[in-house]
Amino acid sequence: MTQHLQITKAQTLKEKPEVAGIPFGSYFTDHMFSMDYSAELGWHNAAIVPYAPFEISPSAQALHYGQTVFEGMKAYNVNGEVILFRPDENFKRLNRSLERMSMPKVDGDFALRALTELLKLEHDWVPDGEGQALYVRPIVFANEAYLGIRPAKSYKMLIVLSPVAGYYGAQLNPTSIFVEDTYVRAVRGGVGEAKFAGNYAASLTAQQKANDLGYEQVLWLDGVHQEYVEEVGSMNIFFVRNGELVTPELNGSILPGITRKSLITLAKELGYNVVEERIHIDDVEKGIKDGSITEVFGAGTAAVVSPVGIMNIHGTDYRINGNEIGEVTQKLYDQLTGIQTCKLEDKQGWVYQVTSTVK
Amino acid sequence: MTQHLQITKAQTLKEKPEVAGIPFGSYFTDHMFSMDYSAELGWHNAAIVPYAPFEISPSAQALHYGQTVFEGMKAYNVNGEVILFRPDENFKRLNRSLERMSMPKVDGDFALRALTELLKLEHDWVPDGEGQALYVRPIVFANEAYLGIRPAKSYKMLIVLSPVAGYYGAQLNPTSIFVEDTYVRAVRGGVGEAKFAGNYAASLTAQQKANDLGYEQVLWLDGVHQEYVEEVGSMNIFFVRNGELVTPELNGSILPGITRKSLITLAKELGYNVVEERIHIDDVEKGIKDGSITEVFGAGTAAVVSPVGIMNIHGTDYRINGNEIGEVTQKLYDQLTGIQTCKLEDKQGWVYQVTSTVK
Numbered sequence: 059m060t061q062h063l064q065i066t067k068a069q070t071l072k073e074k075p076e077v078a079g080i081p082f083g084s085y086f087t088d089h090m091f092s093m094d095y096s097a098e099l100g101w102h103n104a105a106i107v108p109y110a111p112f113e114i115s116p117s118a119q120a121l122h123y124g125q126t127v128f129e130g131m132k133a134y135n136v137n138g139e140v141i142l143f144r145p146d147e148n149f150k151r152l153n154r155s156l157e158r159m160s161m162p163k164v165d166g167d168f169a170l171r172a173l174t175e176l177l178k179l180e181h182d183w184v185p186d187g188e189g190q191a192l193y194v195r196p197i198v199f200a201n202e203a204y205l206g207i208r209p210a211k212s213y214k215m216l217i218v219l220s221p222v223a224g225y226y227g228a229q230l231n232p233t234s235i236f237v238e239d240t241y242v243r244a245v246r247g248g249v250g251e252a253k254f255a256g257n258y259a260a261s262l263t264a265q266q267k268a269n270d271l272g273y274e275q276v277l278w279l280d281g282v283h284q285e286y287v288e289e290v291g292s293m294n295i296f297f298v299r300n301g302e303l304v305t306p307e308l309n310g311s312i313l314p315g316i317t318r319k320s321l322i323t324l325a326k327e328l329g330y331n332v333v334e335e336r337i338h339i340d341d342v343e344k345g346i347k348d349g350s351i352t353e354v355f356g357a358g359t360a361a362v363v364s365p366v367g368i369m370n371i372h373g374t375d376y377r378i379n380g381n382e383i384g385e386v387t388q389k390l391y392d393q394l395t396g397i398q399t400c401k402l403e404d405k406q407g408w409v410y411q412v413t414s415t416v417k
Numbered sequence: 418m419t420q421h422l423q424i425t426k427a428q429t430l431k432e433k434p435e436v437a438g439i440p441f442g443s444y445f446t447d448h449m450f451s452m453d454y455s456a457e458l459g460w461h462n463a464a465i466v467p468y469a470p471f472e473i474s475p476s477a478q479a480l481h482y483g484q485t486v487f488e489g490m491k492a493y494n495v496n497g498e499v500i501l502f503r504p505d506e507n508f509k510r511l512n513r514s515l516e517r518m519s520m521p522k523v524d525g526d527f528a529l530r531a532l533t534e535l536l537k538l539e540h541d542w543v544p545d546g547e548g549q550a551l552y553v554r555p556i557v558f559a560n561e562a563y564l565g566i567r568p569a570k571s572y573k574m575l576i577v578l579s580p581v582a583g584y585y586g587a588q589l590n591p592t593s594i595f596v597e598d599t600y601v602r603a604v605r606g607g608v609g610e611a612k613f614a615g616n617y618a619a620s621l622t623a624q625q626k627a628n629d630l631g632y633e634q635v636l637w638l639d640g641v642h643q644e645y646v647e648e649v650g651s652m653n654i655f656f657v658r659n660g661e662l663v664t665p666e667l668n669g670s671i672l673p674g675i676t677r678k679s680l681i682t683l684a685k686e687l688g689y690n691v692v693e694e695r696i697h698i699d700d701v702e703k704g705i706k707d708g709s710i711t712e713v714f715g716a717g718t719a720a721v722v723s724p725v726g727i728m729n730i731h732g733t734d735y736r737i738n739g740n741e742i743g744e745v746t747q748k749l750y751d752q753l754t755g756i757q758t759c760k761l762e763d764k765q766g767w768v769y770q771v772t773s774t775v776k
Contacts, residue, residue: 083476083564090475111472116449116577117442121558124483124614125621160621195564199480205442205554205579207651209621218475220564240606245640247601249619255483256615260608262484262519262568281604282641292566 061093061104061165063172065179068108077185077221082360083193084220087183091176091196091217095162101215104168106176109218115203119210125200126255127155130359131316132191133177133219133412135184136400140177140412142194143398145170147316152196155252160209161198169196170410173217177412180219189224189395193360199255224361230391232367232381233356235290236273237339238264239372243288243311245281250288250311257313258292265291273370275356279339281311287337293356293364294318297342298386299333300350307334317357317394323406324393330386343371346378353384362398363391420452420463420524422531424538427467436544436580441719442552443579446542450535450555450576454521460574463527465535468577474562478569484559485614486514489718490675491550492536492578492771494543495759499536499771501553502757504529506675511555514611519568520557528555529769532576536771539578548583548754552719558614583720589750591726591740592715594649595632596698597623598731602647602670604640609647609670616672617651624650632729634715638698640670646696652715652723653677656701657745658692659709666693676716676753682765683752689745702730705737712743721757722750 068088075085086109094103120126129148134141149166156163173194177184184192196217200210241264243257244250250257261276268276275291287306289295294315297304303325308314322332345351346369354366367381378384396402400409427447434444445468453462479485488507493500508525515522532553536543543551555576559569600623602616603609609616620635627635634650646665648654653674656663662684667673681691704710705728713725726740737743755761759768 081563081565086476086562109475111474113470114473115470116468116575117445117554117579120480121485122487122554122556122614123617124485125618126480126483128481158622159618160625193564195476195481197481203445204440205552206440207617207620207624209625216475220476242604242606245601245604245607247599247643248604248640254615254618255481256613256618258482258566259484259518259613259615261566263517265566266519266568281607284606 061101061168063175064105065175066105066107074183075221077190078187078223080221080223082222087180087192087219087221089176089179090219091172093215095213095215097211101162101164104172106172106179114201117203117205118201119204120199120201122205123200123207124256125159125161125210126197127152127159127161127253128195128197128255129253131194132359133184133194134191134399135186140181140184141400142410142412144316144320144408145173145410147319148196151253151314151316152198155254156198158249158252159254161200161213164198164215174412176217176219181413183219183221185221187223191222193220193222195220230363230365230383230388232365232383233274234272234368235275235277235366236268236271236370237277237279237372238268239279239284241267242281242284243278246310248281248311251308251313253313261292273368277369285338285340287339287342288312290356290366293358293361296321296355296357297337297345297351298353298384299345302331302333303386304333304335304337306337309336315358317359317362320394320408321357321390324390327405328389328393339371343376346376352379353387354378355387362395363387420460420527422534423464424534425464425466433542434580436549437546437582439580439582441581446539446551446578446580448535448538449578450531452574454572454574456570460521460523463531465531465538473560476562476564477560478563479558479560481564482559482566483615484518484520484569485556486511486518486520486612487554487556487614488612490553491718492543492553493550493758494545499540499543500759501769501771503675503679503767504532504769506678507555510612510673510675511557514613515557517608517611518613520559520572523557523574533771535576535578540772542578542580544580546582550581552579552581554579589722589724589742589747591724591742592633593631593727594634594636594725595627595630595729596636596638596731597627598638598643600626601640601643602637605669607640607670610667610672612672620651632727636728644697644699646698646701647671649715649725652717652720655680655714655716656696656704656710657712657743658704661690661692662745663692663694663696665696668695674717676718676721679753679767680716680749683749686764687748687752698730702735705735711738712746713737714746721754722746
């Protein structure tokens with residue numbers, strides 16, 4: 059697919075906010091990418107346009123039957139240079155999510171080229187403060203006006219951009235998590251491994267429950283036994299156990315995180331043994347009690363790495379590493395963000411240069 | 418909540434289609450109901466407006482995180498009189514769905530009053546052909562422009578109307594169903610019992626698989642064991658076993674259908690014993706083989722009752738009642754549609770008169 063990319067610039071530009079301290083995903087830049095799909099034309103109308111509300115039918119299938127998938131990545135400002143971290147992985151996963159939800163795939167190379175043009179246009183929006191980035195949100199949703207239940211015949215893809223500070227505000231402050239054993243996020247045979255919009259709506263009640271109980275995040279157990287560790291909030295989870303890095307194996311209901319995948323590679327490079335396995339929550343409890351589990355952290359694009367300081371398992375609060383950031387967690391965070399901000403060598407070729415020289 | 422209902426009439430009216438043979442949910446009437454919610458104002462801006470596309474933010478939470486629920490009911494034209502069937506039940510279920518998805522409840526009485534006004538305005542759209550109706554689709558979705566993962570702070574409710582023939586075209590033709598033992602629709606602890614948009618997107622791949630294999634509908638098994646019968650397509654399922662009516666008990670992952678509930682009442686009135694229990698798929702297979710299961714049918718608003726003629730279980734095709742409509746199925750269908758079209762006495766007070774005299 060070789061597509062023309064139409065560019066229409068905004069007539070007036072917005073004032074840029076002070077990024078430090080603004081809530082995640084609440085400000086948007088001047089432009090967005092937009093592309094349409096119809097059964098007849100395939101993907102077409104690729105364009106960079108002013109960020110603005112658009113018209114949707116009251117009977118659009120995304121609203122009625124939830125056919126929507128998305129992606130998330132971050133653009134960093136490194137001395138005026140805009141870079142992305144493994145964007146090819148995001149577009150590959152987008153296509154896997156689209157496939158799982160019976161939606162048409164996009165040309166990942168073209169999408170990345172379009173994103174590159176968008177970021178060049180918006181480079182002044184890429185913040186350069188510590189932990190700050192321009193969050194990149196591709197989304198594809200069904201917009202056919204039709205109420206029969208079947209895959210839609212028309213879709214829209216958008217990429218919107220939002221300047222963000224760290225997801226949890228002051229980064230690397232340990233969070234508290236509640237192990238949820240009533241509500242379930244996903245089950246094998248379901249859509250847990252897709253970055254499907256509905257997975258997030260389905261998590262809100264449990265998230266509220268955890269918040270009401272005084273915890274920041276939910277730790278999700280598997281849907282079949284409600285015994286095996288899956289994810290934490292909207293992140294993958296890692297444990298440091300006897301000096302090894304341990305994380306749940308991908309099983310179809312766990313989101314295959316790109317941060318997860320990158321941390322596994324980096325940990326191995328740093329000499330850690332990495333174990334991907336089915337992890338029983340009782341073994342986590344035992345490990346924390348007997349001191350074999352020394353660190354716990356979440357990993358995802360938004361927060362990068364998020365240490366867990368308190369974990370409520372079966373009604374008991376456990377403090378992990380004295381509610382302090384652990385050594386391995388800190389090392390992995392430094393390593394990953396070091397590469398993402400070009401302070402450390404990019405041995406794997408993960409860094410994608412949006413602009414060789416901005417402006 | 419006493420709200421004013423603003424009415425803005427369309428300047429031009431559409432030509433009404435020939436309802437027989439049009440696809441379900443593809444035509445919409447001239448007007449719709451619309452209402453907004455904000456954390457500050459609660460539900461407000463209740464209005465009947467021309468059916469038309471509306472503006473939505475590219476960052477609207479419904480599109481990104483899928484916070485959307487809906488309802489479905491039918492308005493019937495009985496000798497020029499417009500009637501609804503148990504609409505109070507739909508608005509009650511809407512509120513249960515809203516609660517499960519961490520969304521603000523609506524005033525069911527007010528919503529029904531608004532729907533009544535809308536139907537009065539659109540009474541010429543309510544078709545009077547056999548099996549025809551005006552499908553009523555209330556929907557509530559998150560429209561806050563915000564990418565943090567938490568319940569949204571603003572929502573929109575719409576009610577759109579669509580003239581429909583029978584959902585499966587020629588009604589009461591037996592369908593073929595494929596018992597799905599890989600993909601899962603819902604699991605206990607999840608959102609299966611909510612009329613949540615994402616449940617439908619999550620069902621599409623299995624539906625396609627069944628179609629590719631030559632079957633019309635999927636029979637869903639439970640998410641934990643993948644052994645117990647849950648739903649068929651987007652309907653509840655019933656069996657006639659040794660002359661009794663048997664249906665899966667509501668367990669949190671099955672949608673509590675209003676047609677299901679009504680049929681249970683009617684079957685009891687007609688003298689049938691009704692059993693709600695956990696039903697193992699192997700027992701279904703055994704029952705079909707030994708002749709104790711004589712009829713199978715789906716039940717839901719769109720199709721009302723949909724007999725199952727062929728059922729593929731564990732790779733074997735079973736014909737049910739010679740791929741003909743069964744006697745009990747037909748009797749229940751006649752009874753239910755008889756009440757819905759005022760041909761039979763409405764002992765339960767299920768019929769809601771929209772207009773005592775239309776015009």
